[in-house]
Amino acid sequence: MSTSHIDCSVVKTAEIIGEWWSLLILRNAFHGMRTFDAFQRQLDISSSVLSARLKKLTEAGVLQKVPSAADGRSFEYRLTPAGMDLYPVIISLMQWGEKWRPNGKGDRMLLLEKATGEPITGAEVLSSAGQPLKAWEVQVLAGPGADDYVRELVGEDAAVYEY
Incomplete structure (x- = not known):
C-alpha cells in the first residue's frame, strides 16, 4: 500500500x-x-x-x-x-521492549551516562518545565502546515485518548 x-x-x-x-x-x-x-x-x-x-x-x-x-x-x-x-526513538523502542517484552532475566542492555556512570532515566515527552508528560496530558492541534488529512486526525471530532 x-x-x-x-x-x-x-x-x-x-x-x-x-x-x-x-x-x-x-x-x-x-x-x-x-x-x-x-x-x-x-x-x-x-x-x-x-x-x-x-x-x-x-x-x-x-x-x-x-x-x-x-x-x-x-x-x-x-x-x-x-x-x-533518531536516538530517542531507538531508546524509546528499547525501553518499551524491556517493559512489555522482557526476557525474565533482566535488562538486555544498560544505558549509562558516560560522565557519571549513572543509568539514564529514559526518553520521555517533557513539559516546558522539564516534567514528564503522559499522552493524555498533551493537546494536539493542527499546525500551519497541516492538510485536510491531519486536520481530520486532530480535529474536534477525533476521539480523546483517556485511561
Missing part, C-alpha cells in the same frame, strides 16, 4: 525507518557499527536486503556513506545529524 498521498510526519518517518531491518541497522550504528560486513555479520542479514536498507537510509539523509579511513577501498556508514536525532 502506498502512503505517498498522506502528508503526516509519522508516515514520512515510517517510510524511511519503519521497516524492522532499518531499525536494527540504526540501533547498531548507534553502538558504533559502521561497515557493511559488521552489519551483515551481527544482524545475519542477506547482502541484498542490507544493501537496500543502507541505500534507503543513505538516500534519506539518515546515514552517510564515506570512504573508510582505515582502507581507502571500502566504505563506512555514519549517522548524519538527522540520523543522530
